Amino acid sequence: MSSSWKRVAAQVGAQISAATGVPFAAETAAAVRGGCINEAYRIEGGGRRFFIKLNRVGSLAMFEAEAAGLREILDSCTLRVPAPVCWGESPCGSWLVLEYLEMACASGDAAALGRGLAAMHRTVAREFGWARDNTIGGTPQPNRPTSAWAVFWREQRLAHQLQLAWRNGHEASLQARGEQLLERLDAFFAGTEPVASLLHGDLWSGNHGYDVAGRPLLFDPAVYYGDRETDLAMTELFGGFPATFYAAYREAYPLDQGYAVRKILYNLYHVLNHLNLFGGGYLQQARRMMEQLLAETRG
Structure with missing residues (x-):
């Protein structure tokens, strides 16, 4: 031992x-x-x-x-x-x-995972956030209940990570881009009204698996209630899930127009978190994502 x-x-x-x-x-x-x-x-x-x-x-x-x-x-x-x-x-x-859940190999019923996640996202709350704060990796994650999604994402997700990045000594140009992005955030939600869905919150490929019968399992959550697209976006950040997962999810719960751009906004939160947790190797990726998002708002 x-x-x-x-x-x-x-x-x-x-x-x-x-x-x-x-x-x-x-x-x-x-x-x-x-x-x-x-x-x-x-x-x-x-x-x-x-x-x-x-x-x-x-x-x-x-x-x-x-x-x-x-x-x-x-x-x-x-x-x-x-x-x-x-x-x-x-x-x-x-x-x-x-x-203790006995896990099998990495493959299993990915379609069942997609349908199950869609069902989980249909569990909703009245406000965005959660009854308590938690952590994303080892980083404190504030979840103060908020009625407006754009306000929640601006203040308790992106601004929070940018403040941590500043304290960690990351370059001022990152902060300048971040401030511009925060000012233009509402543009990404024009024509869409996210609901407060139950989220895993940290849904990369390493936080799911399958039991010995091939049934999907989730673990290591950073739970809160927010736009369901944030979970979907993170599944694409580090390698992606099987195509059958996405097909099953979209059939059960189709995505709104504009997801292809918003997923960059949502994954920026996780890239900034990795920057704060693991250092400058994520700095260039964060900068590129910000430039891409700012270009979208100039159009």
């Missing part, structure tokens, strides 16, 4: 026992690869398995928000996500324990 897991094993075991009503003590812990924010393990004991994420002291709020987001998706009765079991913190670190 890893040293990180050993330091919290007894407390986590006691908490799982209390949460499930069945005594649990981990007999093995195997590291699970794939994340860059948390350590992750599959723990087993008494014929039961759980998935656990570990992070430093002070990360409990992040895990509480993730658990709430998973519960929000579970309550939509659409796509399957791991059910949260318990979460906590000690002087040795913070943790989130989830249902």
Whole structure:
């Protein structure tokens, strides 16, 4: 077992026992690869398995928000996500324990994923945002409920990331382009009225999979209510999903005119977030996207 897991094993075991009503003590812990924010393990004991994420002291709020987001998706009765079991913190670190879902290879029923996501997006709220803030990767993500989508996207998504980029020392020209874009943001929503759909919020290819029967699974959400196109846009950002996924989604819930441009606006948020998380390798991409968007508003 890893040293990180050993330091919290007894407390986590006691908490799982209390949460499930069945005594649990981990007999093995195997590291699970794939994340860059948390350590992750599959723990087993008494014929039961759980998935656990570990992070430093002070990360409990992040895990509480993730658990709430998973519960929000579970309550939509659409796509399957791991059910949260318990979460906590000690002087040795913070943790989130989830249902362990056995995953198969990367391929599965992509059309079912498209239909399921469309159904999830039909779960709507009265305002954009969410009842609590959360994180996107390791970055704080504000979700203050807002009645106007353009205002929400301007203030709590793009402006927020631009402020972080400024604090992180990224060039002033990026900020100048960003300010121009924020001033012209309303132009991208002319003729469309987004509804506040339940969003995964961080839907790149690494945050979905399939179980052993080929049924789709989602995990690692950054949940809020917003324009459904933001989820679709991110699926195209890092490699894309299968064509059958997009065909099934569009058949179940056709996209509005103008998506081809708005997806650049929506993915800019994630590129700026990667710039803030991982450094200057994303600076040129962010600049190009801003120039493309500004050119659209000059037309």
